[in-house]
Amino acid sequence: MMAHDASPQAGAPTFLNGGGAAALLAAGIGSFLLPVFAILGDQSAFFKALFIFWKPTGPLSGVTTCAIAAWLVAWLILHRAWRGRDVAIGRASTAALVLLLFGLLLTFPPIADLF
Amino acid sequence: MEFTVRSLFTMIHGMGFGALYLMACSGALVELHRRYRSPLCPETTIADEKFLRIYLTVMAVLAWLTVLSGAYIIYPWYRAVPPPGLANLARFPQRLLMSSPSTIGWHSIGMEWKEHVAWLVPIAITMAAAVVSRNGRNLRNQPQLRSAVLAFVWISLLAAGIAGFFGAMINKHAPVEGGTTIHLMEGGQR
Numbered sequence: 001m002m003a004h005d006a007s008p009q010a011g012a013p014t015f016l017n018g019g020g021a022a023a024l025l026a027a028g029i030g031s032f033l034l035p036v037f038a039i040l041g042d043q044s045a046f047f048k049a050l051f052i053f054w055k056p057t058g059p060l061s062g063v064t065t066c067a068i069a070a071w072l073v074a075w076l077i078l079h080r081a082w083r084g085r086d087v088a089i090g091r092a093s094t095a096a097l098v099l100l101l102f103g104l105l106l107t108f109p110p111i112a113d114l115f
Numbered sequence: 116m117e118f119t120v121r122s123l124f125t126m127i128h129g130m131g132f133g134a135l136y137l138m139a140c141s142g143a144l145v146e147l148h149r150r151y152r153s154p155l156c157p158e159t160t161i162a163d164e165k166f167l168r169i170y171l172t173v174m175a176v177l178a179w180l181t182v183l184s185g186a187y188i189i190y191p192w193y194r195a196v197p198p199p200g201l202a203n204l205a206r207f208p209q210r211l212l213m214s215s216p217s218t219i220g221w222h223s224i225g226m227e228w229k230e231h232v233a234w235l236v237p238i239a240i241t242m243a244a245a246v247v248s249r250n251g252r253n254l255r256n257q258p259q260l261r262s263a264v265l266a267f268v269w270i271s272l273l274a275a276g277i278a279g280f281f282g283a284m285i286n287k288h289a290p291v292e293g294g295t296t297i298h299l300m301e302g303g304q305r
Contacts (some may be wrong), residue, residue, distance in 0.1 A: 009215065013187045015250070015253040015256060015257065017250075017257055017260055019246075019250075020246045020248055020249065020250055020257070020260045020264075022182075022241045022244060022261050023206070023245050023246050024246065024264065024267070026242070027238050027241075027242035027267060028119055029241060031235050031238055031239070033198075033236075034231060034234050034235065035231055038231050052220065054187070056187075056191030057186055057187055057191055058194065060186055060190065060230055060231075061186065061187075063231075064182075064186060064234050067234065068234075068238075071238055087276040089257065089260050089263075090259050090261045092259060093259050093262070093263035096263060096267075097263060097266055097267075100235070100266075100267060100270055102130065103234065103235060103268075104235065104270060104274065106231040106236070107228060108228055108232075109224050109227040109228055110224070112227075
């Protein structure tokens with residue numbers, strides 16, 4: 001488990017990083033899901049049609065709306081789970097950065113087209 | 116001197132919101148490094164904290180305005196489909212780029228990358244604004260959280276730079292034009 005309860009005893013951290021870690025990891029998840037949804041919309045006619053939330057913008061409207069919604073839901077869930085706690089911030093930030101870097105790479109069309 | 120309503124909105128999107136974000140991002144990175152990394156930086160005051168909170172929040176607003184205006188105002192004009200048989204594609208930038216092997220890459224690589232990578236920016240900077248606002252000076256004692264937030268802001272600068280570069284180049288090769296023409300002033304021969 002990544003999170004543990006903050007102890008009120010002496011020596012316990014006065015700054016609880018759970019809220020920050022939740023925001024960080026959720027941003028990583030959102031950044032990763034955005035190109036994943038874009039690839040789905042690009043490779044599958046079903047998802048392409050599904051992602052057309054607003055016709056003038058096409059599938060981009062659904063791809064970005066779904067990614068933003070997923071990011072905010074992940075943030076809400078993680079925040080509720082980790083607020084008032086001190087979490088293993090090293091693991092959370094590493095996971096967030098890896099997700100962000102994968103997200104960045106997957107937005108590059110020649111890489112996205114590999115899938 | 117004149118320009119069209121569509122090119123005005125494109126300028127507001129790119130040179131207004133987008134370019135302003137890029138400049139603001141450089142300033143934010145300098146301030147975040149100075150504040151949290153530099154051993155020479157004195158203890159921050161409440162006014163400093165408030166300033167940084169407002170600065171990052173304004174950046175987040177700029178990022179959202181950039182992607183939303185891009186996706187819901189400019190992009191529909193960019194990807195508009197011409198009627199069959201139309202020879203002059205000047206009002207249809209995507210089709211104009213795709214009509215020539217020398218420009219198709221600006222769409223297939225440039226726009227395809229730009230339209231997605233730009234959305235990483237508001238996600239990253241909204242998170243950074245939220246974390247800095249909630250934790251403020253406590254970030255000094257959280258090096259891993261602080262470094263991760265800084266990395267997200269750096270990536271947001273990179274992503275905004277990619278989107279800005281391709282936006283400028285695409286608009287150079289196939290400008291978004293149309294709508295009412297706005298006359299600025301008459302020019303004379305000099």
